[in-house]
Amino acid sequence: MRSVRATLTPDVVLDAALTLFAARGYHGTAVSEIATTLGVRTPSLYNHMGSKHELLRTIVDGTTAGVLADFHAVVDPADRPADQLRRATRTYACRHATRRREALVVNRDTTSLEEPAFGEMQARRREHEHALRAVITRGVAAGEFRVGAPALASFAIRELCVSIARWFTDDGELSADAVADQYSRFALRIVGST
Amino acid sequence: MRSVRATLTPDVVLDAALTLFAARGYHGTAVSEIATTLGVRTPSLYNHMGSKHELLRTIVDGTTAGVLADFHAVVDPADRPADQLRRATRTYACRHATRRREALVVNRDTTSLEEPAFGEMQARRREHEHALRAVITRGVAAGEFRVGAPALASFAIRELCVSIARWFTDDGELSADAVADQYSRFALRIVGST
DNA sequence: CAAGCTAGCTAACGCTCGTTCGTGCTGGCA
DNA sequence: TGCCAGCACGAACGAGCGTTAGCTAGCTTG
DSSP states (O other), X not given: OOOTTOOOOHHHHHHHXXXXXXXXXXXXXXXXXXXXXXXXXXXXXXGTOSOHHHHHHHHHHHHHXXXXXXXXXXXXXXXXXXXXXXXXXXXXXXXXXXXXXXXXXXXXXXXXXXXXXXXXXXXXXXXXXXXXXXXXXXXXXXXXXXXXXXXXXXXXXXXXXXXXXXXXXTTSSSOHHHHHHHHXXXXXXXXXXX | OOXXXXXXXXXXXXXXHHHHHHHHOSTTOOHHHHHHHTTSOGGGGGGTOSOHHHHHHHHHHHHHHXXXXXXXXXXXXXXXXXXXXXXXXXXXXHHHHHSHHHHHHHHHHGGGOOTTHHHHHHHHHHXXXXXXXXXXXXXXXXXXXXXXXXXXXXXXXXXXXXXXXXXXXXXSSXXXXXXXXXXXXXXXXHTTOO
């Protein structure tokens, strides 16, 4: 049985780091600030983590892997492109509303990753990008979408969803689902869905 | 007449800082790195700048002021909302393609600003946001636009343009003007322009 | 009740940071 | 030609960084 005062665990440390990284950035956050947040002295953290950089890597790896898993979970290859795009963007948008901190860190502090983590992360990002672009290209070929530059539309839609993390709050008038719904509609409009 | 070796000036220092801040972030950039870039020792920089933080403030102030000036320069109150939105977004998008570094710094390192610079910057950002939203609201009222949540559309369009700075390169197949043109089209689609 | 492990603590490390000071070279002007 | 201002420099600063080592209190287990 665990101690009654089982305050510090790897998960708790990671969560506190996530909050601070999202607010101040990776380089803008001191390990001592994570400790203060948890009511603990700095060296104690090292019983539950490898290094500051490892925290960042864990956050980025988990998030980018989750994005890809989400995509393949909701996009049915048998669906029509419009449905594929709607489901893909709704899920992607929803993730950025419900997991804001992760999204902010991934999109701001990715450049602070060292190799090989940086390369792996880029590869996953590219895979998602290409998968989304393929949906758009198929929609254009099928005559369902009307858009001049599929690559541009793909960038636009992805970044549109990402930006949700920058302004969404849980206590606003719109729920995460409502925002995700609206944004998937925006995405369909961008590609000129009929 | 200036010396033949007039290498270091406030402008040159600011430009080097801008490049590095954009690439590594404000906290991720050391003053010594700026010096190295310029082939100079660190203390020499202080003959041409006040402090590292002042560099950031100068960048952010200049950029956000420029955004507002752009908006009022191209948006004619007498125009129809669709033309206002097209011109506003085209200009805003173009700025993010041609002044990538400034855009990246403003949208990533704004949280590193201290007061009162941070508050002033937020005020300008809000003014631009409200001005754009007003255009959309007028368009809806005039029956030119069909969009459920004008605030959401306004956020979406702004962030759409901002994101250009994250992928645009001068040596790509599309020019800044071409991208800005496409994106202003996306904006009109988002608001359901007739 | 004794042994051993877990985990937080103090202290200290080597390092890098942003910034200041005082010196001395150098180029422009009287 | 001699003076002066400007400016790059070496040296050094105090502070803070991420991280490690070693101690010890207290819980778990036999």
